[in-house]
Amino acid sequence: MSxxxxxxxxxxxxxxxxEEFTAADIDNxxxxxxxxLGLDSIDALELIVLLDKDYGIKxxxxxxxxxxxxxxxxxxxxxxxxxxx
Amino acid sequence: MSERIAITGIGIVSALGTGVAANRERLxxxxxxxxxxxxxxxxxxxxxxxxxxxxxxxxxxxTLNLPTKHNYTRTALLGCIAAKExxxxxxxxxxxxxxxxxxxxxxxxxxxxTERYFRQFATNPDTHRYxxxxxxxxxxxxxxxxxxxxxxxxxxxxxxxxxxNAIMLGARLIKAGKLDRVVVGGTDALSKFTLNGFKSLxxxxxxxxxxxxxxxxxxxxxxxxxxxxxESEKAAKGKQILGYVSxxxxxxxxxxxxxxxxxxxxxxLAMQKALQIAGLKPSQIDYVNAxxxxxxxxxxxxxxxxxxxxxxxxxxxxxxxxxxxxxxAAAGAVEAVFSIVALQxxxxxxxLNFTEPMPETGLVPVQTLQKKNLQYVLSNSFGFxxxxxxxxxxx
Amino acid sequence: xxxxxxxxxxxxxxxxxxxxxxxxxAARRMAPAVKMGVVAANVALEKAQITQPDAILTGSGLxxxxxxxxxxxxxxxxNEQFVxxxxxxxxxxxxxxxxxxxxxxxxxxxNTYVHGSLSFESALLDASLLLExxxxxxxxxxxxxxxxTEFVNYVKMLAEKETxxxxxxxxxxxxxxxxxxxxxxxxxxxxxMNTCREISxxxxxxxxxxxxxxxxxxEEDIDTLILGTTGAESDxxxxxxxxxxxxxxxxxxxxxxxxxxxxxxxxxxxxAVQLLGEKNTVSDRKNILIYNQEDGRNHSVIIVSxx
Numbered sequence: 001m002s003x004x005x006x007x008x009x010x011x012x013x014x015x016x017x018x019e020e021f022t023a024a025d026i027d028n029x030x031x032x033x034x035x036x037l038g039l040d041s042i043d044a045l046e047l048i049v050l051l052d053k054d055y056g057i058k059x060x061x062x063x064x065x066x067x068x069x070x071x072x073x074x075x076x077x078x079x080x081x082x083x084x085x
Numbered sequence: 086m087s088e089r090i091a092i093t094g095i096g097i098v099s100a101l102g103t104g105v106a107a108n109r110e111r112l113x114x115x116x117x118x119x120x121x122x123x124x125x126x127x128x129x130x131x132x133x134x135x136x137x138x139x140x141x142x143x144x145x146x147x148t149l150n151l152p153t154k155h156n157y158t159r160t161a162l163l164g165c166i167a168a169k170e171x172x173x174x175x176x177x178x179x180x181x182x183x184x185x186x187x188x189x190x191x192x193x194x195x196x197x198x199t200e201r202y203f204r205q206f207a208t209n210p211d212t213h214r215y216x217x218x219x220x221x222x223x224x225x226x227x228x229x230x231x232x233x234x235x236x237x238x239x240x241x242x243x244x245x246x247x248x249x250n251a252i253m254l255g256a257r258l259i260k261a262g263k264l265d266r267v268v269v270g271g272t273d274a275l276s277k278f279t280l281n282g283f284k285s286l287x288x289x290x291x292x293x294x295x296x297x298x299x300x301x302x303x304x305x306x307x308x309x310x311x312x313x314x315x316e317s318e319k320a321a322k323g324k325q326i327l328g329y330v331s332x333x334x335x336x337x338x339x340x341x342x343x344x345x346x347x348x349x350x351x352x353x354l355a356m357q358k359a360l361q362i363a364g365l366k367p368s369q370i371d372y373v374n375a376x377x378x379x380x381x382x383x384x385x386x387x388x389x390x391x392x393x394x395x396x397x398x399x400x401x402x403x404x405x406x407x408x409x410x411x412x413x414a415a416a417g418a419v420e421a422v423f424s425i426v427a428l429q430x431x432x433x434x435x436x437l438n439f440t441e442p443m444p445e446t447g448l449v450p451v452q453t454l455q456k457k458n459l460q461y462v463l464s465n466s467f468g469f470x471x472x473x474x475x476x477x478x479x480x
Numbered sequence: 481x482x483x484x485x486x487x488x489x490x491x492x493x494x495x496x497x498x499x500x501x502x503x504x505x506a507a508r509r510m511a512p513a514v515k516m517g518v519v520a521a522n523v524a525l526e527k528a529q530i531t532q533p534d535a536i537l538t539g540s541g542l543x544x545x546x547x548x549x550x551x552x553x554x555x556x557x558x559n560e561q562f563v564x565x566x567x568x569x570x571x572x573x574x575x576x577x578x579x580x581x582x583x584x585x586x587x588x589x590x591n592t593y594v595h596g597s598l599s600f601e602s603a604l605l606d607a608s609l610l611l612e613x614x615x616x617x618x619x620x621x622x623x624x625x626x627x628x629t630e631f632v633n634y635v636k637m638l639a640e641k642e643t644x645x646x647x648x649x650x651x652x653x654x655x656x657x658x659x660x661x662x663x664x665x666x667x668x669x670x671x672x673m674n675t676c677r678e679i680s681x682x683x684x685x686x687x688x689x690x691x692x693x694x695x696x697x698x699e700e701d702i703d704t705l706i707l708g709t710t711g712a713e714s715d716x717x718x719x720x721x722x723x724x725x726x727x728x729x730x731x732x733x734x735x736x737x738x739x740x741x742x743x744x745x746x747x748x749x750x751x752a753v754q755l756l757g758e759k760n761t762v763s764d765r766k767n768i769l770i771y772n773q774e775d776g777r778n779h780s781v782i783i784v785s786x787x
Binding site: 127128129191192194199200203204206207213216217219220221222223225226229234235236237238239240241242243244250254257258261263277278281282284285286335336337338339340341342343350351354468469470471472 | 536541542543551552553555556559560563564565568569571572573574575577578579581582584585586587588589590591592593594595596598599602605606609612631633634635637638675676677678742
Binding site for chain 2: 049
């Protein structure tokens with residue numbers, strides 16, 4: 001599980017071009033949106049593509065995705081439970 | 086308004102058909118032009134609902150008598166046909182008789198051919214003619230060539246409000262006395278590029294779009310071209326006048342790159358400015374041809390803006406995107422043509438597929454074709470980047 | 481100022497440290513065109529001491545090429561799967577104008593012109609219309625184009641086949657201005673502009689001459705000509721224009737400094753402003769005429785004066 005979290009942090013930083021951050025800056029329980037990492041709705045769309053590409057998970061409802069993108073821990077748990085690759 | 090801006094010709098190609106007559110017929114029969122994607126070479130063929138023009142590129146090129154090795158993109162082909170119809174209807178035989186310009190709008194320009202040949206440009210000389218047709222100004226140049234316009238020519242691209250801005254600039258150029266006559270409008274062909282773009286933004290509906298409905302779940306893309314001939318009173322003298330451009334307003338929502346603000350500020354400001362230019366009170370508007378894309382965000386934001394402008398007395402309103410799909414840069418001109426047809430017929434078009442008002446506003450659009458005395462029609466076009474434009478047309 | 485290395489086929493802009501102008505959270509999605517445009521517009525506003533302009537007008541020949549290419553390549557490579565939404569959003573031509581507005585929270589009139597080598601001039605014409613209605617308006621107007629990574633090579637490939645071929649490398653840049661009909665502190669007057677789609681070599685100097693006349697000027701009053709010479713066949717137009725001016729008129733070929741891009745005439749206007757000098761500086765130049773065209777089409781003439 002912890003390697004998945006590390007992998008997620010690195011791919012989030014790369015996909016969203018978060019040049020100011022390194023994986024070490026992101027805590028597993030940090031809020032990704034709003035006050036935490038400061039991600040927004042466009043980033044959510046980009047993360048939906050990332051889940052599809054890397055883990056074979058298809059999300060279509062932006063509202064539903066908000067709950068999944070709460071934190072790296074929540075996201076990792078969702079991926080473990082739903083991944084198809 | 087010191088100088089009235091007369092509309093003397095209109096032309097259109099859309100999913101409803103080629104020519105104003107075909108489009109009018111289907112609007113008056115409440116027949117949608119939406120169907121499953123057929124022509125664009127895409128994995129979404131037969132899977133997503135779009136407003137596609139039935140004619141093939143070859144058929145369109147034949148109509149224009151083009152040589153076989155032409156480099157007219159589909160965007161240019163659609164644009165040339167619609168613009169020629171508008172000029173013909175305006176009874177213009179010698180385009181140079183008056184100082185005539187062209188203001189055309191497009192979002193992706195020649196992308197329909199670029200995406201087809203991009204991987205061959207480096208190696209296949211046969212495809213090279215589509216390199217110079219990529220840029221957005223190319224379709225405008227082709228239309229200017231077809232119409233033999235040599236005076237001021239330009240292209241506007243403000244996403245989905247592009248053609249509305251083209252109409253607005255045309256009206257201002259005449260008002261300022263820079264031109265006597267301007268052909269204005271927009272053209273956009275469907276492309277894999279835009280289909281995938283909107284798909285990635287989760288903005289496409291799987292079904293026929295439902296503007297202003299509580300359960301609306303996204304838009305259908307469409308392709309179209311539509312043009313209007315605007316003339317000064319001097320140039321239009323003695324001609325049949327189809328209507329007037331009475332007001333226009335452009336404002337920026339300055340809220341978000343793709344989403345509209347909750348209070349519809351940009352839309353509100355654009356409508357307010359248009360009313361001001363037209364010298365009208367909100368209560369004088371008889372019909373609103375709404376932007377109404379059927380995305381959850383746009384329709385709510387636009388509804389709130391309508392409530393802010395019109396208060397308790399919101400005029401009859403509806404979206405015709407359930408007929409044509411969202412035709413992007415062309416939408417403002419397509420809906421301008423529909424507004425003129427509404428004024429001519431004194432009819433309101435149905436906002437198809439509506440069943441239940443959204444709970445936030447409870448607003449109900451025009452659901453079936455209806456007779457009404459129409460003097461002023463307001464048409465909205467809003468785009469990515471917060472670009473909002475409203476136009477007012479009068480009898 | 482140094483002339484560009486004309487043996488290179490492309491020359492990138494000298495990018496400033498963008499973090500001094502744009503917050504990193506906003507900059508992370510911006511391709512060079514957006515960054516250049518936003519910074520150039522903000523620098524112009526700062527100089528004019530304006531926080532909220534009355535309009536934002538942008539010209540761009542090819543728009544946001546880098547994100548267009550990124551999105552296009554992604555969809556071609558993965559057969560329309562896993563396409564990047566951000567690149568699509570950023571690929572729209574009005575991204576620069578929209579980002580300037582978003583950054584300033586500016587809800588005013590906003591428009592984007594995308595008409596090849598006349599994109600900047602179209603924005604400028606719109607500005608002049610706005611100023612006729614509202615002389616005290618302060619308008620941000622500019623042009624921007626970026627190189628991108630791939631399409632530019634195809635454009636260059638075609639240009640190299642021409643004989644004689646252009647000697648100017650493909651390039652990029654942004655030039656933004658704040659314009660108003662109220663002179664205020666301004667010392668440079670954008671006197672007039674004229675554009676046309678098509679004109680013959682024989683007629684071009686008359687067209688320039690009549691624009692000068694309309695502004696109470698003659699060829700003798702122009703001390704500097706700024707021309708878009710490239711070495712290509714259509715240079716005959718520049719020769720025809722410069723032949724109509726006295727021999728001692730200084731000639732500057734601006735593309736040697738700016739390179740070739742659709743809105744490079746914005747650079748020529750900026751160059752003219754520098755030559756005429758800012759407020760309280762000395763310049764012996766009074767009137768500058770800029771002339772540009774592309775492949776013998778889309779001609780533009782701009783007259784800039786010290787007031």
